[in-house]
Amino acid sequence: MSAAPAKFAYWVPNVSGGLVTSKIEQRTDWGYEYNRELAVLAENNGFEYALSQVRYMASYGAEFQHESTGFSLALLLATERLKVIAAVHPGLWHPGVLAKFGATADHLSGGRFAVNVVSGWFKGEFTALGEPWLEHDERYRRSEEFIRALRQIWTEDRTELAGDFYRLRDFSLKPKPLNTPERPHPEIFQGGNSTAARAMAGRVSDWYFSNGKDFDGVVEQLADVRAAADLAGRTPPKFGLNGFLIARDTEAEARDTLREIVAKADTEAVEGFGAAVKQAGRSTADQKGMWQDSGFEDLVQYNDGFRTGLIGTPEQIAERIVAYRRLGVDLFLLGFLHYHEEVRYFGERVLPLVRELEAGLPDPETRSESPALHA
Numbered sequence: 283m284s285a286a287p288a289k290f291a292y293w294v295p296n297v298s299g300g301l302v303t304s305k306i307e308q309r310t311d312w313g314y315e316y317n318r319e320l321a322v323l324a325e326n327n328g329f330e331y332a333l334s335q336v337r338y339m340a341s342y343g344a345e346f347q348h349e350s351t352g353f354s355l356a357l358l359l360a361t362e363r364l365k366v367i368a369a370v371h372p373g374l375w376h377p378g379v380l381a382k383f384g385a386t387a388d389h390l391s392g393g394r395f396a397v398n399v400v401s402g403w404f405k406g407e408f409t410a411l412g413e414p415w416l417e418h419d420e421r422y423r424r425s426e427e428f429i430r431a432l433r434q435i436w437t438e439d440r441t442e443l444a445g446d447f448y449r450l451r452d453f454s455l456k457p458k459p460l461n462t463p464e465r466p467h468p469e470i471f472q473g474g475n476s477t478a479a480r481a482m483a484g485r486v487s488d489w490y491f492s493n494g495k496d497f498d499g500v501v502e503q504l505a506d507v508r509a510a511a512d513l514a515g516r517t518p519p520k521f522g523l524n525g526f527l528i529a530r531d532t533e534a535e536a537r538d539t540l541r542e543i544v545a546k547a548d549t550e551a552v553e554g555f556g557a558a559v560k561q562a563g564r565s566t567a568d569q570k571g572m573w574q575d576s577g578f579e580d581l582v583q584y585n586d587g588f589r590t591g592l593i594g595t596p597e598q599i600a601e602r603i604v605a606y607r608r609l610g611v612d613l614f615l616l617g618f619l620h621y622h623e624e625v626r627y628f629g630e631r632v633l634p635l636v637r638e639l640e641a642g643l644p645d646p647e648t649r650s651e652s653p654a655l656h657a
Contacts, residue, residue, distance in 0.1 A: 285643040288603060288636060289613040291331035291367070291522065292324055292625065296353045298346040301526065301617035302583050306546040309620040312346060314356060320621050321357045325364040327629025332357060333471075333615060336369035336400055338407045343551035351383055358391035367396040367471055372428035373413055373421075377448055381435040381455055384468050388459035395459070397432070398471040398491070401425045401479070422478040423447075429470055429486045436467040471522070475503070483519050484510020491522045491615060494586035497605065504610050522613040523606060526587030529624065529632050533594045539619065540593055547582045556581045587617050600635035608643060 293301055294317060300308035310316070321332060334350040334357070354368035368387075370380055380397065387395040401421040402408065408415045416424060424447045431448050434441045435455050443450040459468050465488075472483055473491035483490035484507045492503050504521055511518035530536040556578070580586045590606075592599050592614075603614060618624040 285607070285640065286612070287640050288607045288611070289330045290328055290628075290633075291333055291613055291615045292320075292329055292621075293615065293617045294332050294334040294353070294357065294366075295320075295621060296348040296350065297335045297337050297344045299343040300619070301587070302543050302547075302619065303343045303551045304543045304547045304582055306543050306619070309623065310618070312348065314348070314353070316622075317353070317357065318360045320625065321361050321364055321366075323622060324625050325361050327625055328633040329364065329625070331365045331367055331396070331613065331615075333367045333398060334369060336371060337404075338371075338374070339410055341404060341406065341554075343548050351380075351387075354395070355387045355390065358387060358394055361394075363394075365394045365396055365469075366391075367398045367469075369398040369400050371400050371402050371407075372425050372447070373402065373408065373416070374411065375428075377428050377431035378435060378441075378450060378453055378455075381432055384432075385436070385455060385457055385459040388468055389457060393460040393462045393464075396469040396471060398473065399425050399429055399432075399487075400472075401474060418476065419478045422474065422476070422482050425472065426482045426486055429472070429482075432470065433467065433486075477506070480506040481510040483507050484512075485514040485516070487519045489522055489613070490519045492524060494524045494526070494580075494583070494589035496589060496591065497609060499589075500606060500609050500611060520612040521610055522615050523590060523611045524585045524587050524615045524617075525590030525592040526583045526617045527592040527599065527624070527628065527632075528619065529592075529594070529596055529599050529627055531595065533598065536593045536595070540588065543619070544579050544582050547578070552578060552581050583617065585617075592616070596631040596635055599632050600639055603632075603636050604639040604643070607640065 295301060295310050295312055296317060298312045300310045324332060334354045336350040337344055337347040351368040351370065354366040357366045384395055384397060405415045427445045427447050431441065431443050431450060435453065436459055439454060441450045441453045461467065469488045471489040471491055472487045475493055480503060490507050492500065495503065500523060508518045528536045528539050530539065580589060591602055
């Protein structure tokens with residue numbers, strides 16, 4: 283059996299300002315019409331997933347934003363194969379209410395709904411809504427309880443939970459979401475780079491999203507998540523890696539685009555975002571929270587997407603994607619400067635090269651140095 287091919291997702295630009303905090307021209311729009319066309323374009327150019335961002339109020343260059351779950355459902359209804367992942371915050375959602383929405387969205391889309399559980403970094407969203415802002419590791423403890431509740435509601439007839447954050451008493455969800463050969467319930471994603479996030483992923487999640495990382499960073503995170511899964515006696519989650527992709531006909535063109543993005547960065551917005559996220563990360567016991575070692579250039583793409591190094595010619599990018607795949611990355615979560623044009627360019631110029639190179643990968647059973655892979 284050959285290794286499963288890499289999967290690709292894209293960040294849905296449902297938040298104004300694009301995927302880089304820069305004043306460079308971005309032919310990307312946060313509105314529905316643009317995003318409906320993009321979703322169809324993406325599923326026809328090799329993308330299996332899309333991730334709708336969650337932002338509840340203006341911040342750091344994102345003045346306007348569409349709500350993630352409703353927007354995700356609209357994209358599901360506009361497509362035929364694309365799986366759409368809605369980002370949600372525990373603390374602002376109750377797991378039973380989200381389970382109900384998710385079951386309905388799953389039926390309406392034929393089993394293509396998924397959820398990304400976001401523990402939260404933006405204190406202002408919680409305080410503006412009158413909700414408590416928990417200490418870092420407590421936010422992850424709440425998220426873990428949220429995921430356990432969500433999975434139980436989706437898979438068991440009746441749910442009883444007396445948790446520290448959620449209480450359910452003889453709760454029964456009907457209809458359940460679809461149980462398909464691919465998955466018994468909507469897939470549950472989570473992100474976070476901290477020790478608490480990695481441990482939580484190993485214990486409860488189906489997928490773990492990493493911020494942008496180089497090869498060494500991916501190896502370290504995969505090892506930690508696998509170790510946590512081993513301790514929990516479960517199969518490790520699949521691994522998704524964030525990357526901002528700049529594919530051009532020449533490497534010089536791609537590098538020039540990156541330099542222009544950074545040179546035209548919205549300095550005030552980047553520095554404000556950096557101060558907020560670094561404060562959140564510093565609250566971790568071991569100082570290993572997200573963005574702790576991110577410099578100004580990294581933060582211009584607000585999930586460290588430049589660090590993954592998907593910048594250059596189609597050949598260079600394809601080789602780097604397959605190198606990450608060889609380490610155990612299952613899915614690449616991509617952002618672009620000009621979405622419509624660049625998603626099409628990816629499908630026509632980059633993806634065929636990736637598939638050609640993947641054909642030479644060894645069987646997963648022979649790759650003892652790499653994490654277990656899941657189709």
